[in-house]
Amino acid sequence: MMNYRQALDFIHAQHAHGTKPGLHRIKALMQQLGNPQERLKFIHIAGTNGKGSTATMIASVLQQAGYRTGCYTSPYVFDFRERFTVNGRMIPQKRLASLTQQVQSAAGRLIENGLEPPTEFELVTAVGLLYFLECGCEIVVLEVGLGGRFDATNIIQKPLAAVICSISMDHTEYLGDTLEKIAFEKCGIIKPGCPVVLYCKNTKEVQTVVSSRCREMNAELHTGDPEALEQLFDPAGGTLFAYRGVPFRLSLLGKYQCFNAVTAIETLTLLRAKKQITFTDDQLKTGLQNAYIHARLDQIHAQPPIIIDGGHNVEGINSLCEALDSNSTLSEPVIIFGMMRDKPYQYAIQKLALRAKAFICIGLPVSRAMPAHELRDIASLYCANSYACDSEAEAALLARDLCGGGAIVAAGSFYLAGGMTRALKKIF
Structure with a gap:
């Protein structure tokens, strides 16, 4: 059986x-x-x-x-x-x-x-x-x-x-x-x-x-x-x-x-x-x-505000940016980002990194995921405080240290959502 x-x-x-x-x-x-x-x-x-x-x-x-x-x-x-x-x-x-x-x-x-x-x-x-x-x-x-x-x-x-x-x-x-x-x-x-x-x-x-x-x-x-x-x-x-x-x-x-x-x-x-x-x-x-569904502009913590979002195409990234721009508590967040190689990662990085206080990149446990260091290299063109992390736990700890009580947003893929939610909940 x-x-x-x-x-x-x-x-x-x-x-x-x-x-x-x-x-x-x-x-x-x-x-x-x-x-x-x-x-x-x-x-x-x-x-x-x-x-x-x-x-x-x-x-x-x-x-x-x-x-x-x-x-x-x-x-x-x-x-x-x-x-x-x-x-x-x-x-x-x-x-x-x-x-x-x-x-x-x-x-x-x-x-x-x-x-x-x-x-x-x-x-x-x-x-x-x-x-x-x-x-x-x-x-x-x-x-x-x-x-x-x-x-x-x-x-x-x-x-x-x-x-x-x-x-x-x-x-x-x-x-x-x-x-x-x-x-x-x-x-x-x-x-x-x-x-x-x-x-x-x-x-x-x-x-x-x-x-x-x-x-x-x-x-x-x-x-x-x-x-x-x-x-x-x-x-x-x-x-x-x-x-x-x-x-x-x-x-x-x-x-x-x-x-x-x-x-x-x-x-x-x-x-x-x-x-x-x-x-x-x-x-x-x-x-x-x-009605509730995970990882759709999902607020998992109030103070500091922590948002998990799985949007991974142009429309999804635009919707996330609209939410960041319309909510003062989410302005200049620390963003944790990972995305697949076959998704519009360059577009997403530009749109999000320009809004970020700091931009933390991670790789994802999928063969078609973009490596963290390659994402960071692109992000550094738009956000001076850009980082590459080897794990979700490392990214969560770095986000905590950098946020200063402000918002944290994990975005770019549903593959990122579960692991980052668990990692962030462990320390907040």
Whole structure:
């Protein structure tokens, strides 16, 4: 019988198969497993930024309304099991091990028959779908891993709704080198006759691609109204805003989360109008306020303010800079930074280092991570107090010594978020 550690080892070993487009592997795998996805209802979410936050908000409201709600997101920050939750609770270790063994056996039968082995994400998706069915989930909020058209999650049939979040430039080696090409891939989750909700701040290019796809698929398109959103001052912390005259409060920080919340509100109210779900206005407000997800402008300490943010593309870095500029308690922070070589690290360093009192660079435990000293060499062009550290613990101690009671911000990658959170919490 496989144990939890063996399950993780097996899953992560499949990373060697890489990222491969196509649905043929996941279709064959799910057929071996009895196609559990055909007995579940989904809200399917794609996009470049905001997928995890929007999925978490929608799932929180559904849970508040009494639905047994599955939520599938990526990446994780502290615990691999964050990726599969039912009513906010992670999958138990024993269940993950048991279901992974079941998926391993199914994948082995495919290989014995001469078929291509499933990728890591395809195996993880299969585990999640089995678990959500086993738990009797009434609705599953399903976040796309990469793109949409050829993503393993697109094995599902027509969802209750397809949600397209903010689209910007990222993963261009897989999705294309223009916004239009990337939007086309994201629109692959739109099924015939499926209602679609589009993030209200997407560019005209993206809106055109999504509108065209909806017409082709006879899918009604709904977009929130950015002019109907008013951000309000909240002395108690969090994020307070009004949408269509109705006040809402989020525990999540950042103006951008207001726009993600609009996407969630539009999705939920659309499904209520179609009598697919029911909830009260109070349940909507409480669910949105209760929603929480790690490493999205995540304040883990009050004095000094410590922020953890996993944003790793241009839009994510711009959102972080907007937050730093609009909050006086975060001005001139000590920044701890690490990023992947295939991400816009030069852009991120320039934007962040110009705002920093000190800039501390660390390498990350991933082969494609930028070395700390190379990041520091770039950062020193914009911030005189730039450093390279060999470990998260060293970076945390240096940040404590340099901050002088001011803010500390750890940013640049989700791979950085978990380790830096632990290191900083040990000394603050």
